Amino acid sequence: MALSPGILPITIKHCQGCGIEFTCGEGGQNGGCWCMDQPIGLPVPSSDSNSDCYCPNCLEKIRQQYLNKGI
Numbered sequence: 284m285a286l287s288p289g290i291l292p293i294t295i296k297h298c299q300g301c302g303i304e305f306t307c308g309e310g311g312q313n314g315g316c317w318c319m320d321q322p323i324g325l326p327v328p329s330s331d332s333n334s335d336c337y338c339p340n341c342l343e344k345i346r347q348q349y350l351n352k353g354i
């Protein structure tokens with residue numbers, strides 16, 4: 284599947300953490316998904332459009348947990 288770099292289909296996702304509905308594929312600094320702006324190492328399944336992602340709120344919580352563990 285060949286997509287133009289930086290352009291993603293915008294899909295409605297449901298957060299794996301809290302279950303709220305949010306959009307994936309937009310909001311990023313480079314025109315991609317906002318989750319692509321998150322630090323490498325977070326469990327963001329952005330490469331698989333069939334899997335649900337985490338909402339920004341939960342991703343922030345996860346990031347804090349990682350920081351607390353010193354990873």
Ligand SMILES: [Zn+2]
Binds near residue numbers: 340
């Ligand atoms: Zn969430």
